[in-house]
Amino acid sequence: MESTLKALMVQGTTSDAGKSVLVAGLCRVLKRRNIKVAPFKPQNMALNSAVTPDGGEIGRAQAVQAIACGIEPTVHMNPVLLKPNSDTGAQVILQGRALSNMEANSYHDYKKIAMHTVLDSFSLLQSEYDSVMIEGAGSPAEINLRANDIANMGFAEAADVPVIIVADIDRGGVFAHLYGTLALLSESEQQRVKGFVINRFRGDISLLQSGLDWLEEKTGKPVIGVLPYLHGFDLEAEDAIAAKQELGDNVKLNVVVPVFTRISNHTDFDALRQNPDINLRYVGKGERLDGADLIILPGSKSTRADLKHLREQGWDKDILRHLRLGGKVMGICGGYQMLGHWVHDPDGVEGEAGSTVGLGLLDTETTLTQEKQLNNVSGQLDLDGESVAVTGYEIHVGRTVSVSNETKINPLITLTNGAEDGVVSECNQILGTYLHGIFDTFSAARLICQWAGAQGIQTHDHLKAKEQAIDRIADAIEAHLDLALLWPQLDEN
Template sequence: MKSSLNALMVQGTTSDAGKSVLVAGLCRVLYRRGVRVAPFKPQNMALNSAVTSDGGEIGRAQAVQAFAAGIEPSVHMNPVLLKPNSDTGAQIILQGKAITNMEADCYHDYKKTALHVVMDSFQHLSETYDSIMIEGAGSPAEINLRENDIANMGFAESADVPVIIVADIDRGGVFAHLYGTLALLSESEQARVIGFVINRFRGDIRLLQSGLDWLEQKTGKPVIGVLPYLHGLDIEAEDAIVATEVREGDEKLKVVVPVLSRISNHTDFDALRHHPEISFRYIRKGERLRHADLIILPGSKSTRADLAFLRAQGWDKDIMQHLRYGGKVIGICGGYQMLGQTIRDPLGIEGEPGVSQGLGILDIDTELMAQKYLTNVQGSLCFDGNNIPVKGYEIHAGYSHRRDGSRDQAIIRLQDGREDGLMDDANQVFGTYLHGIFDQTEVMQCLCQWAGSGELQTLDHVRLKEDALNRVADAIEAHLDLALLWPELPK
C-alpha cells in the first residue's frame, strides 16, 4: 500500500513512543510546504484537554498538533476522549461533549457505536483538508484490546489508511518492539504498514546500520528514518507528568505543585517550568509541600476524591503552615474549588453523591452540576494597580458562588460580563477557573511578582512552542525519507 497526501496514520510500539510529537512535526512539515493539513486522533485517553473554538473538548495533544498545522482546533480532531475518573471508569466525551460515565467493560462494547462518531469526524476533516495526520493510541499489539478497536488498526482498516510504526530506542529493545509489534498484527494489518521510524537515537548512526538492515530484511518494510534525541525539547504533554525543573542558586521564585491522583491540565505550568529564574517542583505522594514561595493547587478530574487524597498526604496542614509563614497559594479550577468552604455533588457527577468540606480559605461554595462549562475567555486582570489583558479556557462541571458578606475580591473581569479570579482579604490566596493563565508573559510576571519573585526576565511561551515544533519539523526533514511517504510532496 502506498501513502498519499490524503491521510497517514502514526502508530507506536508503546505509549510515549513519540506518536504525538511525530504527528505534530509532520503537521508542521506539511504546513510549511503549503499543504492544508489537520491532525486526527480517533480515541484519546487523557486528563489534559483543550477547549475548541466550536465549544467542545479535545485532547491537549490534538490542540498542539492543530497549532503546528496553523489551524484552529476542532472537536472533529479528537472525536472520542476518555477522561479517567477511577481506576476502571472514565467520562466519555464524543465530538467535544460529555455524554456519560462508563466502566471499562461497558465501554468495550460501546466502541462499536463510537466508531460511527469517529468515522463521521474523519469524513468531515477529509472533506475540509488536503491531508490528515492520524495518531494512534498506545500500541496496536495490545491483543486484549483488539476486538472492536477504534484507536489503532481497527480505525486504519475502517478508513483504509496507511500506517507507519514508531518506536523509542531510548527505552531499549527497539528491534524487538518493532519486529514483535508487526508480528502480532493480522495479515491485512501488516500489509497496511508502509515502514518504521526509530525515535530518540543518541550516538553514531553507523553503529545502528546492521540492525536497520536486519529489520528491513526480516520484515520487508523500510526504515523511513531515525530521528535523533532532541535535547531540551518540551512540547505540551498528552498526559504524562514531565520531569521536575529544579534550579539551585539563581532562582527568584520557588514553586511547588502537588500531583493529585486525577490531576488535569498540568500543561498550565509549562511556562513556569521553562523559566530559567523559577525553581519548579512537582510534589508526589509521600513528599511534603515545603520550601516554597508559591504553592499551586492544580485542576482535578475528581475534585472531592483528590481533596481527600490531599488531606491523606498531610498537604492541607502544609498549606496552612505555608500561609502562616507568609507564603502565597494559587488554586486553578479544581484547586480553586478545594480552597473554598464546601464542594457539593448532589447528582453524583464525580462519584457517590455527597458534600466535602473544602480547605476553608476562600469564601466560596461549589456545586457540581451535570452541564460542563466549556469556553475560551478573555478579560482583564485588575490587580496591584495593573490592568492586564488575560485569556484562557474553562473546563469544569462545578459552579462556585461567593458567600454573602465575603471580603474576598474578584480581580479578573471577563468580556462576557462575569467575574473570576478571587483573591482573599489577606492578599495571600488567589483562585481562578482559567486554565492557561501563565502562558501570557505579562500575567505570569504579575502573579510571580505577587508571590515574591521580583522582576523576572521576559520569556515568550508561545515563541518557545513555535521553536520546539520547528525543531521537530527540521529533524523530520533532515532524517526521514519523506519521499517514501509522499512522492508528490511539494518542495
C-alpha cells in the same frame, strides 16, 4: 488504500513513543509545502484537554497539532476523548460534548457505536483538507483491546489508511518493540504498515546500522528514519508530566505543585517550568510541600476524591504551615474549588453523591453541576493594584459562590463579557481561578509571580516557544527521515 499523502496514521509500540510529536512535525512539514493539512486522533485518553473555537473539548495534543498546521482546532480532530475519573471508569466525550460516565466494560461494547462518530469526523476532515495526519493511541498490539478497536488498527482498517510505527530507542529494546508489534498484527494490518521510525536516538548512527539492516531483513519493512534525541526539546505533553527544566543561575521563585491522582491540565505550568528564573517542582505521594514561595493546587477530574488524597498525604497541614510562614497559595479549577469551605456534589457528577469539607482558605463553596463550562476567555487580571490582560480557557463543572451574602468577594479577573472569575483573599495570601492557561500570557504570569515575591522574572513567550518546538521537530524530520518513502510526490508540490 489511501495514498500516504492523503492520509497517514502514526502508531507507536508504546505510550509516549513519540506519536503526538511526530504527527505535529509531519503536519508542519506539509504546511511548509503549502499542503492544506489537519491532525486527527480517533480516540484519546487524557486529562489534558483544550477548548475549541466551536465550543467543544478535545485532547491538548490535537490542539498543538492544529497549531502545527496553522489552523484552528475543531472537535472533529479528536471525536472521542476519554477522561478517566477512576481506575476503571471515564467520562466519554463525543465530538466535543460529554456523553456520560462509563465503566471500562461498558465502553468496550460502546466502541462499536463510537466508530460511526469517528468515521464521520474523519470523513469531514478529508473533505475539507488535502491531507490528514492521524495519531494512534498506546500500542496496536494490545491483544486484550483489539476487539472493537477504534484507536489503532481497527480504525486504520475501517478507514483504509496506511500506517507507520514509531518506537522510542531511549527506553531500550527498540528492535524487540518494532519486530514484536508487527508480528502481533494480522496479515492485512501488516500489509498497511509502510515502515518504521526510531525516535530519540543518542550517539553515532553507524553503531545502529547492523540493527536497522536486521530489522528490514526480518520484517520486509523499511526504516524510514532515525530521529535524534533533541536536548532541551519541550512541547506540551499529552498526559505525562514533564518535570525536567533548565534553571538559571539565580532562581527567583520556587513553585511547588502537588500531583493529584486525577490531576488535569498540568500543561498550565509549562510556561512557568520553562522560565529559567522559576524552579517548579511537582510533588508526589509521600513527599512534602516544602521549600516553596508559592504552592499551586492544580486542576482535578475528581475534586472531592483528590481533596481526600490531599489530606491523606498531609498536604493540608503543609499548606497551613506554608501560610503561617508568609507563603502564597493559588488554586486553579479543581484546586480553586478545594480552597473553599465546601465542595458539594448532589447529583454524583464526579462520583458518589455527597459533600466534602474544603480547606476553608477562601470564603467560598462549590456545587458541582451536570453542565460543563467550555469557554475560551479573555479579560483583565487585577492584583496588588495592577491590571493586566489575560487569556485562558474554562473546562469545569460547578459554580463557586460566596458562603455568605455579607462577605465581599474580591474577584481576580474581570472577563470581557462582564463576568467575574476567581477570588483574592482578604489577607492577600491566597487566590483562586477557573482559568486554565493563565500563565501562558506573560503579563499575567509576571504579575502573579510578583505577587508571590519574585521581581523581574525573565520574559518568556510561551506561544513563540511552542512554535519553535514544532519547527524544531519538523527540521529533524526533514533532516533524518526519508520522506520520499512516504510521499514520492512531495517535492512536486
